[in-house]
Each structure stands twice: as structure tokens, then as C-alpha cells.
Amino acid sequence: MDGMFSQLSVLGSSLVLIFGLILLWRRGVTAYIAAFRWQSIVLALVTAIVAYFAADHELYWVAGALLLLKGVVIPGLLKRMERRFPAERELDPYVNTATSLVVAGLLVLFGYAITRPLVALSQLPTRAGMPLAMGLVLVSLFVVISRKKALTQVVGFLMLENGLALLAILGTYGIPLIVELGVFLDVLMGFLVMQIFIYQIHETFESIDVEQLNHLRH
């Protein structure tokens, strides 16, 4: 049983990480939104699996909230934004695609090296997936740094949040429900603020290319 739990958690974490890598491979924002949606669904599934094996019923609620908020609401809002700015594709990032993927691989290895003490200390069967969650955090950070379009950076930030949530679930079987709900509220608020910003940027520059902000200084 334990072996099955361990395998499923690592499988789930790998899938979550792979959806994150889509941000570095594809160029269209539609693909990013789909990747985020599927990533959140898999994350909710992983939470449900942990809830089942650890017999922790609070986590079922967390999984449901994840599914609702990050699987339905936020992707819906993202799609609405994307309809406002169609055909904005990530054509010229600061780091090109193949190099980005290689850097992502190195970041995953780095994440593995960093979380070694955590994995060694933990007794939980889910500990094997923690390096992958850390890898997702680092890769999302890299996406935010190396991509130019504001929408990509927003999705990157949301995936960063997913990575942290995964780390929490795998490392400590989640955080108390009330804290989790607070975090969800923060994420929603943050997202709405970013939405306003993006509309403003588009108003001013007729594009959501964040590099244009350079023109603001004199």
C-alpha cells in the first residue's frame, strides 16, 4: 500500500511539473491556460489521493476548493483576458526555447540537490515527490524572469503558487484548512490586481509586452 501511495504521489508530482514545462515549450497563451487548468486538476487529484491514504477528510475540502478556484474560476478569468488580447504569442523571449528547456532540466536537478536534507528528514511516503515540487517552483520563477508577455508572467506566478501548494501537501500533508482558505483568498485578490494592471498596460502601450514599461522612465 505504502509503495502504491509513494508511486502515485511521485507520478502526480511529475505530471504537475510536466504541465509547468509547457510554459517553456509552447508559444501561445491558449496552451498556457490549458496547461494551468490541467495542472490544477492534477494537483487537486494529488490532494485527494493524499486525503484518501492519510485518512484526512479536511484535505478533501481543500481539493475541492483547489478544483473550483484554480481549475474553473481562474482559468475562466484568464480566458476572458485572453479574448481581450488575442494573438499575443511569446515569439521572442529573453531565452530561446531549447535553451530554456535545458535550463529547466538543470533547475530540476538543482531542486533535487536542495531538497535532499528535507527528503532525508521526512518519514512520510510522499517525500519522494518534494524535489519535483521544488523544481516546479524554480522553473516557474525562471518563466517569470525570462518571458516578456504579462499574461505569461501571470500564469507563471500562478504555477509558482501551485508548486508551493504541492510542496506543502507532500511535505506535511497540507496546511490547516483555515490557512489554506486564506491563501486562496490572497491568490484571488492578487490575480484581480494583476488583471487590472494588465488592462492598464494594454491601454497605454497597445500591447502586453512588459518590456515596453522601459519607456515609462525618462
Added chain:
Amino acid sequence: MRAYVLQVTQATLALLLAPGLVGLIRWMKARLQNRRGAPMWQPYAELRKLFQKEVIVSSNASWVFRAAPFLVFSSTVAVTLLVPILAVPLPFDRVGDLLVVVYLLLLGTFFLALAGLDVGSPFGGMGASREMTVAALAEPAIALAIFALALSAGSTNLGQIVARTLAHPGTALSPGHLLAFGALFVVTLAETGRLPIDNPATHLELTMIHEAMVLEYSGRYLALIEWAAATKLLIFFSLLGNLFIPWGVAVALTPATVAIAVFSLLAKFIVLAGTVAVLETRIAKLRLFRVPELLSVSFLLGLLAVTSSFLLR
């Protein structure tokens, strides 16, 4: 003694089934595209026609052009003798492992590329250049997939890998195996020239990779090369099927187990052919300079497979 007979039968079966596999994929694609399509045994008819035609060799070409089809075909047949198609362990297992298989296939590609350059036409050169680029960039992905498999099985010996997975069924669902399957699947598409890397049905020379290299071949030479390409596809499908989902592979050499092995092989082929057909219908061909990105994704999947195998040890 029985084992040797089975080994030769296995290779013959592979050679006989290969054109049918290509025909199956074409038929499935046709049906998905709402066409009737040619019957599944069309490639056999094509091969027979080609064997009865005269060979025309360019005046620019040398012995390399004439020897290449035989070299490609022989190396591919040699690989069918090494790969577990029906049963493990087999006596020729000692001759080569997974690394030998990869490099034997590279031998075929090498000489085909030389033949492409030998005729002195720009199409041949273009095909050779692109094919070697794709082959070179697919190598790290294959190497890491092999590493991941070898790590969990403790050996690069093909029979050993299959036996190990049969003994521990849980490893088939391990992330290392699944990710390695993903990596190897992308590599299969690259090495056998299927969409989205190369379109096997295109007529435009500027979009060809494999077809452009063999543009100048005719008659029995072309038949050998086409047959070798189909066999390569079958080999990769056998690897994908039997290394990762080894149930059905005969361990003891009795008629019953061998019959089951044949049926399970056909079932795996049908599933894989269906996947490839659906993929080819859904996805458009990638620009040549987007192919390295796809192969980087495959490389990354291989790296994740190896890391996962390390993690779960």
C-alpha cells in the same frame, strides 16, 4: 536448438509484418480523415511491384550508392534478431544490448545519408543534412531513456530489462518508466520519420527529410530501403510495447506461450498504430528549426525519468 529456431522465426515474422504495419497506419489515417483509403496490404503490393522494376542508377553515383540499400537492410534485420519481439531470453541476447541496437540503426542512417550525397542532387544533400541533424539531436534522448530503463533493471541487456519488469509488475507504472516511455515515443516519431517531424506522405521535396535522401532510388534498391524503414518502425513499436508493457512476452518456449505472444504483439501494434495515426491526423508538421525544441522536450522527459528512478530507489 528450439530457441535458435524461434529467434529466426521471430525475425522473419518481423520482416513479414512490417509492411502490414505501415499499411495499417495509412488505413487508419484514411478512415480518420473520412476517406476509404487503400487496403492494409497495399505496401506488400508496392514492394512486389518495386522488385519487378528495373533499377536506374545515376551516372554520378559510386559503389556507396549501390551498397547502401543492402547495408541498411542487413543492419535492420540484424536488429530484429536482437530485439525481444516474441520471447525472452533468446540466445542472440549475448551479441548485443540496447546500445548496440541504437548504433546499428545509426549505421543504416549513416550510409543512407552518404547515398543521398552520392547522387549529386540538391535534394539528396538536403535530406542527408536534415536526417543527420535529427538523428544527432535524438541521441541524448535515447541515451537517457536507456539509462532510466537500465537503472531500474540493473542492465542494458534487453532480455534482462523485460524479465525484470515481468518480475516486479509495479515498476511498469513507476514514473521513471512512464516518463521514459514518453521520451522514447517522441524519439520513435523522430527516427522513423513520422509527423510532426517528417511527413511520410508528402510530395514536396522541400518538406522531406527521409524521402529526400532516397529520392534517387528505384527498383529493388528502393524496395529494400522501404522495407527496412517499415521494419525500423516495427522494431521501435516492439521496443515500446515489450520493454514497457512486457505482459504477453513468452518466457518459456512452448507453443501456447508463443501463440499468446503473437497475439499480444499484434494487440500492442494495433494500439500503437492507432495512437500514431491519431497523432498524425491531429498535428501539423513542425518546421525543421522547431524540431530541436521537441527533441529537447524528449531529452527533458528522459532526464526526469532518470531523476525519478534515482528518487524512488
Added chain:
Amino acid sequence: MTPEHLLLAVVFSYGTGALAAIVVGGAVGRGLVAGCALLAALSGVMLGVICLGAEHAPTVSAPFLPLTSFSLRIDGLSAFFLILIGIVGAAVSVYGFGYSAAYEGRYSLRLLGAMLNILLLSLSVQVMADNALTFLVAWEAMSLSAYLMVLTEHDRPGTLRAAHWYIAITHASFAALVGMFLLLSAGDLTTSFSAMRSALLTPGVRNAAFVLALLGFGAKAGIVPLHVWLPMAHPVAPSHVSALMSGVVIKMGIYGLVRVTIDLLVGGPSWWGGLVLGIGTVSALLGVLYALMEHDLKRLLAFHSVENIGIIFIGLGAGLLFQSYGLMTLATLSVVGGLYHTLNHACFKGLLFLGAGSVLHATGTRNMEELGGLVKRMPRTAFFFLVGACAISALPPLNGFASEWLVFQALLGGSAIPQAEVALIMPIAVAMLALTSGLAAACFVKAFGITFLAIPRTPVAERAHESPVSMQAGMLTLAVACVALGLAPFVIVPLLESSLAGLNGFTATTVVFTPALPLQVPGTFGQMSAPLLAVGLAVLLTLVPLALRILGADQRLRVGDTWGCGRIGQTPRMQYTATAFAEPLRRIFAELYRPTRDLSIDFHPASKYFVQSIEYRSEIHPWFERVLYGGLVLVIRTTARWVRRLQGGSLHLYLLYMALAFLVLLTVARWWR
């Protein structure tokens, strides 16, 4: 035939050859040079073979130097390298007889012949050296004789510059080696190696010695970034000298590294192995990437030497790494793989350079873009070059594949390393090695295809002729060696393992490889049987045409024109060029290459819409020279200019300096406690 007799034969033959070169001229002189060198090389091979199986290593010492004697000791490692030197030396001497005929009257054949023998002699002495002074003297003799031979074609552009870079970097490496020996012997260069083995050194001294060894031997071997002299010097030397340099001289770096780190220093901390492994990976990848972009045949081969030295370093680095963790079986596997690749590379790189030399001899140009169609005009040379190309691309069943297979197996065993962060280097090394071998195959399709296949691109290629018999004989020897080494790994590998057994770091290991037909890696990690594979391929190659005939396939064959989309006639310009072949890879790796682009368009004077001519220039400069060495040279120049101010030219200034120095000396002597 005792070892002492053979050793005498070696020294005597090389000496006679050198003398004969200076004294006798013309074809007889060339024949004597070649003959003596051949005899000596073969004696060297026999000496190596005898000593490989011997229980104790024969030693010889002769009082030659004032401070100490020349001391030679032939253990397993020395014997292996003697065989390597002998095989390549024999082929090169035979080839050189025919090749140097073209130099009659234009360049000094005396110097060439004499230096060839001296180079081979110093190489042989160096691998047998048993104390520091002998080693250093032989090293310096090797460097100088190679330098003089590089300068043979001194009136060609680029030769002087290449020779300057070569001698500068070689002497810098010599300085590093002197420093290293001083550290190892605590200041006394006459110490024998056996004394150095048993010396107790602090870890700091050992680390410093390792770094100096890496710098000194690495510069000779040609690792990145100390490789810049290789692509300059190897192309401009006469082709048989290039073959010798690429095949043997750079291997002296490998010999030195193995001798010092494994034998004298008896292994070290894991960062030694990791560093060597990292350097090897980078060298392999960068070497092949720059080779892909070359269209000068010999420069391409020189960059491939960098790549293969990288692969050897990968094997050695993995070996050192495993040794530091006590995994002796895997360590033996790795080092054996590295040494096997050393021998294989010597053979196939020598073969390739000799082939390139034949092409140069026949057409007068090294530029691939001007060649083509040589396979019909020089069929035997083309065949030998093809064997070399298949060997270097690691295609089974030739020798390149056998050694790369071993190195792969060694790296795959890396999961046994207890520290997971270190163990994760192995998959990256595996991936990079696979990428390197794939790119090497692509590069040699280009090299062989553009140079030899299709139709000649210029009149010089049309007028090419087959090489003389001596040159063909040289190439044949190495081709046979390549095939033999590829078919017999199950014999070679146990021999290599026994050659390692004498080394300090590898004693007391159980026998890893038993001579059996399938070469089996211990721990049942993998098996491979090259001869069975070759037999299988040969059987299939004969069966298939036979089967076609029996089954009634149409056997007619007609010669016609290449299909060209309906055009009439074909010119050589319609073929693919070398630059075009490498274009996809140039684009993919453009961030690394950073090619410069120059586009100038001439418009018709009457209207801007009619183009008269377009000139497009694109160059790739390896940035090592510009950034690393340019910076270094700048620093040296600035410092030199600053120091030059001390030399005012005035007599009084110099008197002042002397007086000051005298005063300082008195002060120090009086008040120093």
C-alpha cells in the same frame, strides 16, 4: 630476444634513421629514413608485447646525464603505449616515404626525416622513463622535434603563426610539468618514480600537483580551453606528421595524466575525477561542434581530436571518481575504456589524417568545397577514409564503437555512487556523450560525402590521381588495425586490464574481464560480442542479394542522369556544399557559434530595384582565442610595457639600481632575525 636487445634495436634504429636523413639525400635517403623508422617501430611493438605479459618490469639505466642516469622501466602501461607508438609510427614511416617525395627540392627533407626519427625516439623513451629528469628531457625533445616538423612548409600562410602558438603553449605546459615534478619529488628532479610513489605528501601538495598535472598534460592533450594550438598546428604540418601528432603525441598527455594521478599520486579526492569528467564532457561537445563548421579537411580532423580526447578524459575522470569512492571494479572498467579509446583513436585518427594527406597530395587543396568525386579517381584512398570515418562515428563492429560502448557502460554504472548529487553527473555525461557521437557521425557524413562523393567541384578535383603504393600501404596498415581492434575487444580488454594491474592504484583487484567471446561487463550490466555481430552482418550482406536473385527480383540495372525536377544538364554548382550541409546545425547552435554576417548588395546604377551582385560573408571565430587568450595576451603586454619603464637607458639609473640593491642586502643581512 630479450627486452634489452629490443630496446637497443629501437634506439639504434631511430638513431641511424636520424643520421641517415642528414647524411644521405634523395630517394635513398627517404627510403633509409622510412626503413629505419619502420624497423624501430616494429621493434617497439614487439618490446611492448613481450613486456605486457611479463611478471616484473624490466629496467635499464645508463649514466648519460651529469646529475643522474637515464633510467627506464617498462611496466604494463609503458608497454601498452609502446605498442600504440609502434603501430602508428610504422604506418606513418611507410606513408612518409611516398608523401615526402613531393617535398624534394622545395623544403628540407633532411630536417624532416631526422626530426621524424627523433620524435619517435623521444616518444618511446618518454613512456619508459622512470625518473623525472628522463621524462622531462624526452618531453622537451618531443616538443622541439614536433615544432621543427610543423615548420616544414614555412612559406605557406599561417604556418609561422601556428608554430608560434604551438611552441608557446607547449612550453607553458612544460613549465607546469617541471613545477609538478618539483612538488612530487620535494625539489629533487633526480628522484625515481618508485621513490615518488612511496613519498608522503600533504593533501595541499597533492592537490597542487594534480592541478599542475592537469594543466601541463591537458595542454599537450588538447582539452578545452587549452586546445587553441591544435586546430592551428595540425593542419599546417606535413600530413604524416599531423597523423603522428594527432595520433600519438597528444596521447602523451593521457599517458602523463594516468601515470601521475593513478600511479604516482595513487588517486585522490572525488573532485579530481569530477573535474576531469567535466572538462572531458565540455571538450568533447565543443570539439565536435566546432568540427561541424569546418570545411578545411585537416582542421576538421584536428577539432575531432579535441573531441576524442574529451571522450578519453570522460573515461579517465569516471575512473578517478569511482576510485575515490572505492568502487574499484567500475574504476577499472572506466580507465580500461579510456585507454582502449586512446588506442582506437590513435589508429583511426592516424588513418584519417593519412587519407587527408593523400587528398592534399593528389589535389593540392584541403578545402572540401573544392573537392568531390574523388571516390572514382582515388578508390582505395576513399575506401580507407570511409573505414576511418565509420570507426570515428562509433559504428559497429569497428573499434570506435567498442571503446565508446565500454565508456557508456562505465557511466551507466555510476548509479552505484553513494552521494546522489555526484551520481547525477553521470546521466548528464551519458547524454552529452551520446550527443557528441551523433554529431560526429553527422560531421563525417559531411566530410566523406562532400570530399569524395558525387561530382568534382573544381578542375583540381577532376585531375586527382590515386596515391603511390607506399602511402596506400600506410593507410592499409591502420585500416586493418581499426578492424582488428574492433573485432577483438574480448582479447584487448583483458590485456588492457593486465596492463593496469602494475599501477599503484589498481593492485589487488579481482580480475574483471575474462577472455570469452561475448565481452561482458561485470555485474551483468551489459554484454556485447563484436565478432559475432560482424559475422552476422557479413552473413546477411551476402544472403540478401542471393535471396533477391533466387526469389526472382528483377536484376536489370541502367545508368542514367540524376533526377533534377525536369532540368536539362547538371553542373557541379547544383550539388550540396559543405556549408549548406552544416547549416541546420549552425542555426540550432547559433548562440554558441555567434557567426558574423556581412551582406553587401550592389544595385544597378540606373535603378534601386535591380540587383547587380550580392556578397554574403559569414565567419565563425571560436571565441576562446578572442576572449581568453586575447585577454591574457593583453594583460601580459600591459605588464611588459609597465615593466619596460624600469629600463630608462640611462647609465646613472642602472648604477642607482645597483647601489640600492647593495644597500638593501646590507640592511637585511644586519637586521634579519
